[in-house]
Structures are given as C-alpha cells and as structure tokens.
Amino acid sequence: MPKRIQFNSYGGPEVLCYCDCEPPALGPRDVLVRNHAIGLNYIDTYYRGGLYPVPALPSGLGTEGAGVVEAVGAEVSRFKAGDRVAYASGPLGAYAEYHALPESAPVRIPDTVSFEQAAAVMLKGLTVQYLLRQTYPLRGGETILFHAAAGGVGLIACQWAKTLGVKLIGTAGNAEKAALARAHGAWEVVDMSREDFVARVHELTGGEKCPVVYDSVGRDTWERSLDCVAPRGLMVSFGNASGSVTGVDLGILSRKGSLYVTRPTLAHYANTPERLAEMSAELFALIGAGLLRVEINQRFPLAEAAAAHTALQSRRTTGSTVLVP
Template sequence: MAKRIQFSRHGGPEVLEYLDYQPAAPGPHEVRVQNQAIGLNFIDIYYRGGVYPPPALPSGLGTEGAGIVEAVGEGVSQFQVGDRVAYATGPLGAYSELHVLPASKLVKLPEAISFEQAAAVMLKGLTVQYLLRQTYALKGGETILFHAAAGGVGSFACQWAKALGVKLIGTVSSPEKAARAMEQGAWATIDYSHENVVQRVQELTDGQKCPVVYDGVGKDTWETSLDCVAPRGLLVSFGNASGAVTGVNLGILAQKGSLFVTRPSLAGYADTPERLQAMADELFAMITSGRLKVEISSRHALKDAAQAQTALAARQTTGSTILLP
C-alpha cells in the first residue's frame, strides 16, 4: 500500500483526499517510480476544479516529479531499478508515493541535479527550453517581450534569455514583481497596472517592436501582444491564464504586419523519448553551469497538498513549490 492525493469530485481544495491505495504493477513499457519530490503547478488546480477534465473520477493529481525507479514492466530497456529519473508530462497521479507511468515520459536525472530541483524545474524549465530554443530559436541580441515575467515560467525565461544575450522586456503587475523580474535577468519591465504596454515597447525598441512575443496569459493580452510584434514577427501564445483566445479573425494578422502566430505545447515538442531527453539535458546543463538557478520557496508534506494549492492560488508564493512524500 502507498499514500496518494485523489479527488472524486471537482471543487476547491477541500475535495482533495489523502488516502491509502494499491499502486498498480507496471505494465508493458511502463515504470513505477518511488517519488522523492513532486512538483506543484497551477494546471493541477485546473484539473481539480474541472477546467481540464481528468480521464475519469476518482482521479489522481499532478504530472511532475522526480524519484527512483522501483519496478519496470515488460519491454523497458532504457531504465532499470535504482535509476534516478524525473518527469513532467503526466499522466495524472504524481501526487503520490508511487507513480506508474510510461517509460517514454521519463528522463534520466544526473547526480548533479537533486530530486527537489528536478521536481521544481521540469515542467517550467522544459517549457522555457522549447519556447526560447525551438519555437523561436533565439540567437542573442534580440529584444523580446515576455508576459508575466515574475511568474514561475517567466522567472526561468528571464534567466535563460539573459544567458543567451537576449534583452527580455517583462510585463508585471506591481513594483515588487518588477524588482523580482529584474533580479532574475530581465532587461526591462513594464508594469501594466499603470503603464501602456504597447507604448512602452515602442519606446524601449526605438519603434521597432519585438521579433517575438511570448504570451502565456491568453485572452486579456491577445490584442496587446499583436501590437507589440514587429512586421513578419511571431506571437507565441502558449497559455491561457486569463481564458482562451477565441474568435480570431486571421485578417488581423495581415493588417498588423503579416504576422505569424503559433499555439505550442510542451507535449507537442517533447513528443519522442529522444527529444524529451535532449531537452532535459540542455535544461540540466543550464542548472549545473549556474546560469539557471532553481528557487524553491516552499516545501509541503504530500498530505498538505490542499494547503499548498491554496497558497499558490492566492499568489502567496514565489519561485517553485514542491510536495514531499
């Protein structure tokens, strides 16, 4: 028997249950991981609340963690019992002492990266890797716009952009968040609570605007983002924190300068074990070199997952939050 968090109905933190359960034996091409640390992400709250429906109820929760291979199923050759591993893309059920998942979702974790670091960085760090290194392959010298620069993904983006020699303009909602983004490596910030984002981007770029804009906010920033993209530039709409972008008239792309738009996802880039491991290897190298620092602001026992989610939803955290079995 093992412990896990599950929910049988959608709702607030009160629907999370800390229960005994019988972990399944790994099937063909599956691995069972003994979690040492578990990542906490806003998407977990969306699943709990029903914004993203799980495959079935009752359901486990969480898609990110790090631990030790405890058992392997038939046909698994790339991992063996005792290997240090990490994962970021599900399936649901990471909020548990033991988690069974496809071997294709795992990466090998080098000794230089701790389990806690891996659980704190995998989802956000791999997201920044594909955004800055693949969706628009930054070479250095560009001036870019990144929304929510003081958030979990944004903080890593600030650091990675600086390491690449890229000038990142980050949007924030307060002086405190502006200070945080600058500490993380942003070149400039725009406080959208009292500054006009488009006007400030024009000023900061001498009227040139940005070759690429990264927007994880969605509906509320869509028009603003388009107006910050340089002619023939790219808008990367990678999230919908304020709601999904709908009803788009493609003609607006022509009107605003023959713009490009993409809606990528981590799963769309880490779609083979080889690509996933290569992305993780670059992420781990950024950490071991000191160019990317992983800040763990709070640690909670697995049984206190509801309390941890409450703090995350209330924006009371900075850096990453992890759960410990």
Template sequence: MAKRIQFARTGGSEVLELVDVSPAEPGPGEVRIANRAIGLNFIDIYFRTGLYPAPSLPSGLGTEGAGVVDAVGEGVSHLAPGDRVAYAQGPLGAYAELHTLPADKVVKLPDTIDFETAAASMLKGLTVQYLMRQTFALKGGETILWHAAAGGVGSIACQWARALGVKLIGTVSSPEKAALAEKNGAWATIDYTRENVVERVRELTDGAMCDVVYDSVGKDTWETSLDCLKPRSLMVSFGNASGAVDGVNLGILNQKGSQFVTRPSLNGYADTPERLQMMADELFAMLESGKLKVDISHRYPLAEAGKAQDALQGRQTTGSTILLP
C-alpha cells in the same frame, strides 16, 4: 498502500482529497517511481477546474516529479530499481508517494542535480527550452516580451534569455516581482497594474517593438500581446492563466501587422524519447553550469496540495513551488 491526492469532481481546491491507494504495478513498458519531490504547475489547476478534462474521475493530479525507480515493467531495459530519475509528462497522478507511468517519459537524473531542483524545474525548464530553442529559435540580440516574468516559468526564462544574449522585457504585478525578474536577467520590466504595457514596450524599444511575445496569461493579454509585436512577427500563446483565448477572428492578425500565432505544448515537442532526452540534456547542462538556478520559494507537504494551488492561482508566489510526499 500509498498516499495520493485525487479529485472526484471538478471545482476549487476543496475538491482535492488525500487518499490511500494500492499502487499500480508497472505494466509492459512502464516504470513505478517513488517520488522524493513533486512539481506544482498551473496546468494542474486547469485539470482540477475542468478547463482541461481529466480522462476519468476520480483522477490523480500532476505530471511532474523526481525520485527513485521503485519497480520496472516488462521490456524496460534503460531503467532499473534504484535509478535517480525525473519526469514532466505522462498520465495524471504525480501528486502521490508512488507514480506509475511510461518509461519513455522518464529521464535519468544526474547525481549533480538534487530531487527538489529537478521537480521544480523539469516542466518549467523543458517548457522554456522548447519555447526559446524550438518554437522560436532565439539566437541572441532579439527583443522579446514575456508575461508573468517573476513566476516559475518566467524566472527560468529570464535566466535563459540572459545566457542567450536576448533582451527580455517582463511583465510583473509589483515592484518586488520586478526586482526578482531583473535579478534573474530581465532586461526591463513593466508593472501591468499601473503601466500601459504597449506604450512601455514602444518606449523601451524606441518604437521597434518585439520579435516575439510569449504569453501564458491568455484571454486578458491576447490583444496586448499582438500590439507589442513588430510586423510579421510571432505571438506564442502557451497558457491560459486568465482563461482561454476563444472566438478569435483570424482577420485580427492582418489588422495587427500580418502576425503569426502558435499554440504549442510540451507534448508536441517532446514527442519521442530521443527528443525528450535532448531537451532534458540541455536543461541539465544549464543547471550544472550555473547559468540557470531554480528558486524554490514554497514547499508544502503533499496533504496541503490544495493550499499550495490556491497560493499559485492567487499569484501569491514567485519562483517555483513543490510538494513533498
């Protein structure tokens, strides 16, 4: 038997329960991983609340972790029991001691990167990789706006932007979070609780505004994000922390300066084993070079997954949070 977190109905963190389950044997093309550390992400809350529907209930939760290969299924040749690995995709169920998933969603973990760092950075780091290197291929010299710059994804984005020579303006909710974002490489910060974001962007850029806006907040920042763009620029909506953007009149893109909008996802970019490996290699190189450091500010035992999610949803965290089985 192995322990895992599951939920039988959607709702608040109280629907999460720790249960004993018989671990699934890996089928053809699958691998079973003994988790050593598990990543905690906002998308996990979306599934728990029902914003994103789980395939069936009761359901496991989580898609990110790092550990050791426990067993492999038929046809898996690139992984073997004992291999150090990490993953950020696949079926829900990473909040567990053992997790079975397709082998092509798993990458080998270099010996230079520990399990906790991998679990804290795989989903967030791969997200920043596709956003900054593919969705809008930053080359250096651009000015960008990044909402929630002191969070887990934002902290990585600030460092990656600095390494690329990009001016990142980050929104934050407190002086402490502003200091953290600036330490990580933000060119400037805006405290949205007491400053007008659009006006401050205009001041900071001498009226030029931003080449691209990265928005994981959603409904509450939709129009603000559009107003911070140069004409004919790109708004990247990649999350729904305040709720989904819905009921959009496409005419607003014309009114705001003939803007472009995209709604990308990790699965849309890491859609083949080769692309996943390429993205992971760049992430691992950033970690190994020291250009990217992961701040694991909170560690919770697996049994306290609900408490960990409440802290994340309540914006009580900075950096990354992990679960330890």
C-alpha cells in the same frame, strides 16, 4: 497504504482529497517511481477545475516529479531499480508517493541536480527550452516580451534569455515581482500595477516592437500582446492563467502586421524519448554550469496540495513550488 491526491469532481482546491490508494500496477513497459519531490504547475488547476477534462473521475493529478525507480516492467530496458529520474509528462497522478509511468516518460538526472530541483524545473524548464530554442529559435540580439516574468516559467526564461544574449522585457504584477525578474536577468520589467505594457514595449524598442511575444496569461492580455509584435512577427500563446483565448478574429492578425500565432505544448516538442533526453540534457547543463538557478520559493507537504493550489491561483507564489511526500 500509499497516499495520493485525487479529486472526485471538478471544482476549486477544496475538491482535492489526500487519500489511501492501491499501489500502482505496472505494465510490461512501465516504471514505478517513488517520488521524493513533486512539481506544482498552473496546468494542474486546469485539470482540477475541468478546463482540461480528465479521462475519468475520480482522478489523480499532476504530471511532474522526481525520485528513484522502485521497480520496472518485464520489457523495460532503459531503466533499473535505483535510478535517479525525473519526469514532466505521462498519465495524471504525480501527486502521490508512488507513480507508474511509461518507460518513455522519465529521464535520468545527474548527481549535480537534486530531486527538488528536478521536480521544480522539468516542466517549466523544458517549456522554456522549446519556447526559446525551438518555437522561435533565438540567436542573440533580439528584444522579446515575456509575460509573468516572476513566475516559475518566467524566472527560468529570464535567465535563459540572458545566456543567449537576448533582451527580455518581462511583465510582473507588482514592484516586488518586477525586482525579482530583474534579479534573474530580465533586461527591463513592466510593473503591471502602475504601467501600461504596450506603451512601455513601444518605448523600449523605439517603436520597432518585438519579433516574438510569449504570453501565458491568455484572455486578459491576448489582444494587447498583439500590439507588441513587430510586423510578420510571432505571437506565442502558451497558457491561460486569466482564461482561455476564444473567438479569435483572424483578420486582426492582418490588421496588426501580417502576424503569425501559435499555441504550442510540450508534448509536441518532446515527442520522442530521444528528443526529451536532448532537451533535458541542455536544461541540466545550464543548471550544472550555474547559469540557471532553480528558485524553489514554496514547499508544501503533499497532504496540503489544496493550500498550494490556493496560493498559486491567488498569485501569492514566486518561482517554483514543490510538494513533498
């Protein structure tokens, strides 16, 4: 029987079970993908832990993968069996040998992009696309702050910002991670183990601060990140690695410079198949041109998904991690 990862209750990595499952049923507008590689993302831990409730338990996990279309529903017109595809959204359940998705979820991947690259880059790369190209459309010459610059999203952002002519100030947890972010195009990196990021941003910008700050850390950095945003600038809070930002006092935005704040998600940017295809094409073009390297620094068998979650949450990973069925 096919295998998948599921969880029967919320909790730590130990709740993940490598189980037999029935082959996914296909609706008339669904495609069945045989996964060759599966992406690991921090958001997966939010679902597993209950921060983001799932529709019902037991539940599958994961939203990102790449593989070959095995079968299609009777009304599917965009794909056929044998197509190479990748996806970053859809119903939970990507941590599996086979995954059924609505026809609107996958995109074709060019021959220049491997299954592992696609699985490692879809969610992270599309996140960077909407952050840098849509949420705050960077045009070149800006100096920005991007937290967790040595993570999977961060390393892509470092490279993409450099191609745009943007000076990216990154933060990283130690000297080794700071060096990794620099090697991927960060203009400067703040080593959070020994430096104050607010003071360094003020120093690097001559007190001007940044027109936009990207923060995926959440609770631990939220308020101090606001001190790095220039007057009338934008604070982009797009993750909760240290916990959710709660109890926000809107008056603080006024006191710190009439700031703007947004909490974006990919689903509201890649909200049509056409838009998803456009965003993916830009991402794949950068990879094909050699301007964006996909750093897969960890690989785990699908059966060891719990170990992968432990490594991710203990901050022992850099770049991207993939699960291999």
